Amino acid sequence: xxxxxLYIETVGCQMNLLDSELVVAALRxxxxxxxxxxxxxxxxxxxxxxxxxxxxxxxxxxxxxxxxAKKHNPQKIIGVLGCMAQKDQKLIxxxxxxxxxxxxxxxxxxxxxxxxxxxxxxxxxxPRMEVSLDRSGxxxxxxxxxxxxxxxLRDPEMRPSPYQAFLRIMIGCDKFxxxxxxxxVRGPEQSRPPQHILTxxxxxxxxxxxxxxxxxQTVNSYRHRTAGETTRLSDLLNxxxxxxxxxRIRFITNYPKDMTRDLLEAVRDLPKVCxxxxxxxxxGSDRMLKRMKRSYTVGxxxxxxxxxxxxxxxxxxxxxxxxxxxxxxxxxxxxxxxFVKEARFKNSFIFKYSPRQGTKGFELxxxxxxxxxxxxxxxxxxxxQNAISEEDNQPFIGQEVEILVEGPSKKQAKRPSxxxxxLQLTGRTTCDRIVVFDGSKRQIGQILPVRIYDANGFTxxxxxxxxxxxxxxxxxx
Ligand code: 5AD
Ligand code: SF4
Numbered sequence: 001x002x003x004x005x006l007y008i009e010t011v012g013c014q015m016n017l018l019d020s021e022l023v024v025a026a027l028r029x030x031x032x033x034x035x036x037x038x039x040x041x042x043x044x045x046x047x048x049x050x051x052x053x054x055x056x057x058x059x060x061x062x063x064x065x066x067x068x069a070k071k072h073n074p075q076k077i078i079g080v081l082g083c084m085a086q087k088d089q090k091l092i093x094x095x096x097x098x099x100x101x102x103x104x105x106x107x108x109x110x111x112x113x114x115x116x117x118x119x120x121x122x123x124x125x126x127p128r129m130e131v132s133l134d135r136s137g138x139x140x141x142x143x144x145x146x147x148x149x150x151x152x153l154r155d156p157e158m159r160p161s162p163y164q165a166f167l168r169i170m171i172g173c174d175k176f177x178x179x180x181x182x183x184x185v186r187g188p189e190q191s192r193p194p195q196h197i198l199t200x201x202x203x204x205x206x207x208x209x210x211x212x213x214x215x216x217q218t219v220n221s222y223r224h225r226t227a228g229e230t231t232r233l234s235d236l237l238n239x240x241x242x243x244x245x246x247x248r249i250r251f252i253t254n255y256p257k258d259m260t261r262d263l264l265e266a267v268r269d270l271p272k273v274c275x276x277x278x279x280x281x282x283x284g285s286d287r288m289l290k291r292m293k294r295s296y297t298v299g300x301x302x303x304x305x306x307x308x309x310x311x312x313x314x315x316x317x318x319x320x321x322x323x324x325x326x327x328x329x330x331x332x333x334x335x336x337x338x339f340v341k342e343a344r345f346k347n348s349f350i351f352k353y354s355p356r357q358g359t360k361g362f363e364l365x366x367x368x369x370x371x372x373x374x375x376x377x378x379x380x381x382x383x384x385q386n387a388i389s390e391e392d393n394q395p396f397i398g399q400e401v402e403i404l405v406e407g408p409s410k411k412q413a414k415r416p417s418x419x420x421x422x423l424q425l426t427g428r429t430t431c432d433r434i435v436v437f438d439g440s441k442r443q444i445g446q447i448l449p450v451r452i453y454d455a456n457g458f459t460x461x462x463x464x465x466x467x468x469x470x471x472x473x474x475x476x477x
Contacts, residue, residue: 003031003033004030004031004032004033004042004043005032005033005034005035005040005041005042005043006024006027006032006033006034006035006041006042006043006044006045007034007035007036007037007038007040007041007043007044007045008020008023008024008034008044008045008046008047009045009046009047009062010046010047011046011047011048011049011055011058011059012047012048012049012051012055012082012083013049013051014166014213014215014252015105015168015186015215015217016047016048016049016082016083017160017166018166018168018215019047019081019082019105019108019150020045020047021154021158021159021160021166022108022150022151022152022154023045023047023081023108023111024158025152025154025155025158026109026111026112026152027043027111027112027115028155028158029112029155030112030116038066038069039069041076042075042076042077043076043077043079043115044066044076044077044078044079045078045079045080045081045111046059046062046063046079046080046081046082047081047082048080048081048082048083048084048085049082049083049084050083050084050086050087050088050181050185050356051083051180051181051182051354051356052351052352052354052356053354053355053356054354055084056084056088059080059084060095060096063078063080063092063095063096063099064096066078066096066098067096067098070098071098075122077100077101077115077118077119078096078098078099078100078101079099079100079101079102079103079111079115080092080099080101080102080103081101081102081103081104081105081108081111082103082104082105083104083105083181083182083185083186084185085102085103085104085105085131086104086105086106086131086132086184086185086186087181087184087185087358089102089129089131090102090129093127093129099127100118100127100128101114101115101118101127101128101129102127102128102129102130102131103129103130103131104130104131104132104185105132105147105150105171105185105186106131106132106146106147106148106150106171106186106187107130107131107132107146107148108150109148109150109152110130114128114130132146132147132187133146134184135183135184135187135188140188143187143188144187144188144190146187147171147172147186147187147188147190149168149170149171149190149192151168151192151196151200153200153203156207156208159209161406161407161445162207162208162209162445163208163209163210163211163404163406163444163445164209164210164211164212164213164404164406165204165209165211165212165213166212166213166215167197167200167201167204167212167213167214167215168192168214168215168216169191169192169197169214169215169216169219169222169233169236169251170189170190170191170192170215170216170217170218170219170221170222171186171187171189171190171192171216171217172186172187172188172189172190172217173186173189173217173218174188174189175218175255175293175295176293176360177282177292177293177294178291178292178293178359178360178361178364178365179292179322179325179353179355179356179359179361180356180359181356181358181359182217184358184359186217189217189218189221191216191222191223191224192224193224193226194224194231194235194236194239197214197236197240198239198240198243201240201243201246202243204246205243205244205245205246206245208245208445209245209246210245210246210247210248210404210445210447211246211247211248211249211250211404212240212246212248212249212250213249213250213251213252214233214236214240214249214250214251214252215251215252216251216252216253217253218253218254218255218258219233219251219252219253219254220233220251220254220255220258220259220260220263221255221258222236232260232262232263233251233263233266234260234262234263234265234266237249237251237263237266237267237270237273238266238270241270241272241273246272247272247404247447248272248273248274248404248430249270249272249273249274250273250274250276250432252278253278253279253280253320254277254278254279254280255279256279256280256281256294256296256300256301256304257295257296257300259277259279259304259307259308261307261311264307264308264311264312265311267311267312267315268311268312274430274431274432275312275314275315275316275430275431276315276316276318276346276430276431276432277308277312277315277316277317277318278317278318278319278320279304279305279308279317279318279319280319280320280321280349281298281301281319281320281321281339281343282294282319282320282321282322283321283322283325283328283332283335283336284298284332284335284336284337284338284339284340285298285328285331285332285333285335285336286298286299287327287332288325288327288328288332288336291325291326291327291361291365292322292325292361293360298335298339302342302343305317305343314431315431316346316431316432316433317343317345317346318345318346318347318348318349318432319340319343319345319348319349320348320349320350320351321336321340321348321349321350321351321381322351322352322353323336323350323351323352323353323374323377323378323381324352324353324369324371324373324374324377324378325353325361325369326353326355326361326365326366326367326368326369327365327368327369328353328369328377333377333381336381337380337381337384340381340384340385340388341384341388344388344392345385345388346389346392346431346432346433347385347389347457347458348381348382348385350378350381350382350385351378352371352374352375352377352378353367353369353374355367386457387457389457389458390455390456390457393433393455393456393457393460394455396433396452396455396460397452397453397454397455398451398452398453399451399452400449400450400451400452400465401429401433401435401449401450401452401460401462402429402430402447402448402449402450403427403428403429403435403447403448403450404427404428404445404446404447405425405426405427405439405443405444405445405446405447405448406425406426406427406428406444407425407426407444408423408424408425408426409424409425409426409436410426411424412424412425421439421440421441422438422439422440423438423439423440423441424436424437424438425437425438425439425443425444427448427450429460433460434458434459434460435450435452435459435460435461435462436459436460436461436462437450437461437462437463437464438463439464443464448464448465449464449465450462450463450464450465451463451465
């Protein structure tokens with residue numbers, strides 16, 4: 001029998017990485033093998049992102065490059081999954097008529113069956129599209145049930161690391177920030193029942209997973225009600241903390257307004273919960289925050305940050321920023337720079353505003369900041385942040401930190417032929433700092449003490465603290 005092959009390309013956030021992992025696992029059950037190039041594949045899938053125009057352009061040009069491959073081999077199945085599938089829907093067929101399959105993020109469970117259908121009707125070349133309802137396409141219940149949380153039990157072999165896993169605790173978003181397409185492409189906010197989350201976490205632990213990262217667009221808004229009882233993220237953390245085998249729990253991404261005291265106290269009191277909080281501020285100007293409909297002021301964010309620093313003095317806090325949002329003046333931008341200097345985030349992700357059709361921002365406001373100004377603000381803010389990141393990493397020099405060893409460093413991974421030990425490995429501290437050190441393959445998946453001897457803005461460099469200091473450690477491998 002001809003072995004079926006699959007190529008998948010993923011852009012976007014951790015939700016997308018998890019979705020791709022699950023789609024691949026489902027197709028492997030159907031006999032597919034992953035390959036590393038589209039030309040080797042019977043089925044080519046793109047799991048897409050719509051948060052910024054650039055991410056969409058990348059996919060449309062990748063699709064353009066496949067036009068000839070499809071002409072050459074009409075049996076090849078080309079599919080577009082995820083947020084852009086939900087946002088552009090039939091438009092994708094218009095721009096790339098050779099696409100066979102379009103599946104939104106709320107319908108991913110249907111991918112294997114849809115591929116089979118297309119194969120059965122080969123020759124008739126009937127394209128298939130499965131997307132969820134638009135936010136105004138039915139009652140809240142109807143729209144909600146058209147978005148299904150896609151969380152089948154996974155094939156442990158398919159996880160990128162056996163020791164780490166993403167675990168979705170909610171889908172969708174109801175905040176409707178004016179720049180953001182997520183509430184329309186990922187649908188209404190829905191929290192998964194705690195029992196489902198606990199069962200999945202226990203199963204991951206039994207497969208050897210030591211670190212779970214809970215995912216939600218606004219993960220700290222998690223709230224599940226059954227039989228008069230409400231479970232919040234703090235409750236969930238307490239329950240997950242009991243699971244033997246799970247040593248670390250992370251959660252991303254947080255909404256500032258929902259950063260409640262009970263949550264911070266849960267993080268403080270539960271040693272397995274990592275000292276790392278990603279809480280995007282987006283802008284340091286109240287005028288911009290209002291236009292973005294972020295529902296908090298800079299002053300309120302400052303208070304929240306003070307509360308984090310008081311409750312969790314050793315936690316690192318990171319943020320996202322959008323520069324060049326509609327109407328952003330030099331003064332607004334300067335307020336963002338000032339706040340970044342004041343807040344001393346561990347790091348910040350900075351984006352140029354990209355207007356998204358289907359958002360309130362697109363409808364109401366003109367994209368009036370020229371691209372070169374956006375670019376300059378982006379670069380300048382990044383430079384300010386990077387200098388802070390570098391300064392704040394210096395005190396780690398000479399300190400001992402604990403890391404979960406994840407695998408070969410990026411540099412080592414680029415030289416797969418050079419496998420002689422010591423290997424350059426990488427791991428992360430509880431506060432999400434990347435540590436690079438020389439070690440042995442056997443250490444992957446372990447939680448180890450490392451002494452830091454150097455640091456830049458992105459990485460700490462260290463060596464494992466061991467009683468067997470010296471090269472004989474490595475000869476044990
Ligand atoms: N343009 C630029 N950045 C955006 N983000 C969300 N929507 C847009 C947009 N239209 C950024 C926000 C968010 C991160 C995931 O992406 O900063 O926190
Ligand atoms: Fe988008 Fe705002 Fe929801 Fe985040 S909170 S996903 S930025 S709408």
